[in-house]
Amino acid sequence: MTVSMGKTLHESNTCERASMLRIRNLKCYYGRIRAINGVSLSVRPGELIALIGANGAGKSTLLQTISGLLQNWEGEILFQKEPLKGLRPPGIVERGISLVPEGRMLFPPMTVLDNLKLGAYRRYRRREHTAIEEDLEEVLQLFPVLREREKQQAGTLSGGEQQMLAIGRALMAKPRLLLLDEPSMGLAPFLVRLILDVLVQLKEQGMTILLVEQNARAALQIADRGYVLENGKMVLEGNGCDLLADQDVKRAYLGKDYREFCEGRS
Amino acid sequence: MKQILFAVAVLTMGLTISQSYHLQLLTFIGIHTILALGLNMLMGYAGQISLGHAAFYGLGAYATGILTAHWGWSPWAALPVALAGTFVVAFLVALPMLKLSGYYLGMGTLGFGMIAFIVFREWSSLTGGDSGLVGIPSLTVGTFSVSSGKPYFFLVWGCVLLAFIACERLVDSRVGRALRAIHDSEKAAAAMGIDTSRLKIWVFVFSAVLAGLAGFLYAHLVTFISPNSFGFLVSIRIVTMVVIGGMASIWGSLLGAAVLTILPDWLHVFTDYEMVVYGLILMAIMIFVPQGLTRGILDTYERSRRKAFTTPDPSQS
Structure with a gap:
């Protein structure tokens, strides 16, 4: 570091x-x-x-x-x-290639989990369900606070949590x-x-x-x-x-x- | 589970209600629910407005009307053609139209609705023009007539149930998530790798085909159609059903359709002031439950439950 x-x-x-x-x-x-x-x-x-x-x-x-x-x-x-x-x-x-956009651009009314799943949108199309589940677990380990807030609306998270979600969401695409x-x-x-x-x-x-x-x-x-x-x-x-x-x-x-x-x- | 409950409710209603007036009203609620459900997928979930949805309703109705009344087709042969026709027209309209968004999309679809209305009215050799298209046959299965009353009630609500299942599965899938994402921010959705323009076109076509199905059911129920049933006011009415019932809520479509079908009927008691009262009720709903009736009812329920939960226990004070 x-x-x-x-x-x-x-x-x-x-x-x-x-x-x-x-x-x-x-x-x-x-x-x-x-x-x-x-x-x-x-x-x-x-x-x-x-x-x-x-x-x-x-x-x-x-x-x-x-x-x-x-x-x-x-x-x-x-x-x-x-x-x-x-x-x-x-x-x-x-x-x-996966982008964490400026200003996070989360989907505020949707849950943390749905936001993460949206990151894996292309992979769901390819039906990689088990691999997606594993990566979801990995992302939640990387950001434990997201696990606690899984069912919460993304818009209700704090700034730091939102940024973590934005990064986690991008990682879900397995870039x-x-x-x-x-x-x-x-x-x-x-x-x-x-x-x-x-x-x-x-x-x-x-x-x-x-x-x-x-x-x-x-x-x-x-x-x-x-x-x-x-x-x-x-x-x-x-x-x-x-x-x-x-x-x-x-x-x-x-x-x-x-x-x-x-x-x-x- | 929800679908089973719903099916049971429909079944009990169909078996217990015998008054033909009530059955007719419920049948209309069913047809309107299909309309609202389709538009809710487009408007409530994907966030794309259509002020011309009555055009597809009319397209389904006129397609089957012309094929059966003029050319003597069987309605069951006309059904797939009517749906396919609606599909093709919706696709061709969606291609250029869904490049627009917000007010512009509203204006664009409004224009399309007007064009469709004028075609229904002016192409009188085919559509019967202002005086309408008569002689649309009732539906039959073998020798059994599904004209009105209970059989038609079950036919319509069977379709509603299927539409419900289709929409619910769609909403809970990756496509449903993508639609909601587009609603929130098209740019963010695109950054996720969602093909936003393609998905918008498909949800538009899907909702148009549902409207076409509603049109088919309507035409064979009333056996007479005229352009006024598919004009601008009808488009607005479908939008109102979605908004009143609750955007992005499948059950809201049912509720909105029910309210907007039953209200005008009950308000006849106000005779001359009917429309005034109707307007006032709509205004009141929008002011007090802007999220729609479904959300409003759920919120009230939640609040009363929480209140009961937090009421201080007198024995402890």
Whole structure:
């Protein structure tokens, strides 16, 4: 969970492997407005990648494009060497990409259990009932609080619980690549830690994760590598810890008290 | 279990009630329940409004009416054709229409309902126009006539029971969950991998086919149909049944259909003021139980139970 662990993992085993997700020269449009302007990025199996940037930098746009929710784009997105162009969200979920959307986007009037089951919608179509039951058990072990609230309406959960449900729901699709859009948004610091701990735990179990965050420090601390997005362009990329130490990143995203913060933690 | 109870209730009602007026009223409630049930799947569960559902009701009725009265088909041969016709029209309408949502979908379906009404009225060589289509035969099974009264009551409520089972199974399945998800947020539903546009089209078609079935049953019950039975006001009435009974509630459809069938009948005692009282009752229901009667009744029951439970015990104070 510390910076150093991310670094060793990255150095030891991710460099040689082929990319799981590879994006080349991506341009995304809202009508005629270009929100992303020539972004390239790659995620290798087992990596935890942080994508940071200010409001409106295009982070959410990028995730929504990968998951097929936005269709108006040019460039190349390859997932496990297969192009995603023209695929709609069902096909993308089917191929193993699962999104935890910004603002959680739960189904508030439905129960926690129904929300989780909806995450496995494609798998129910494939009639994988027993495997789904097992995964449900696993998710409930990962988030025991959800088990207590199984029959409760999702809208009545607290912010942290809702975020856990959103992550649990995405895991129910049994993804190969998990995309998270601002999971720390609106959460108290200790809850942010808790959520990030879960991500580290998932990564240790072999999950590949692309994490979009405004909370740059927290995200870079757990990330193997990070990308910095600014005005629809990738301006920096590097190891999580290198980016944490980068002067520009510090000035723009971490605030000046960064050094005290790090010393306090270590 | 619920279905068995329901079947038993229908059976006892059918066997004990002998007054033909009451049987007729119950038969109409059954037909309206099928209509409301279909629309509830679309509106209550999937959250897509249709202000033109009477068109499919009419389509089912006119299809069987024309085939049997004009061309001498047996009603039982006309039934699958009527349903298939409704299916095809609903599918073709749904393809472009369900790209819309909210008010726009409401307006779009309203327009479709009006077009259907005009076709029923103006294509008089086929539909009989304003003066209606006469001579629709009653249903027979072999030599046994299922014209009205008890046999027709059982036929209609048999169909209601089947529709109930179909809807209940649908609601409890992954498809039902997906429909509710679409109701909440189409974008979130899509992110789950739900093919939202396809599912919306299918639930629209499903609800239209149920309306077509109701139309078939209506046509062979009254043996005479005219465009006014399938106009705009009827569409609104079906929507009202769903809202009054309770959105996203299967039993609500039954309740809403019953209330909206029985009320106008009872309100005859108010003679000239009938419609005023009717309107007032609908307003009162919406103000006091906006979630619909089913939810309202359940909530009241829950509250009274909780109250009984928390009433302080005098011996302890």
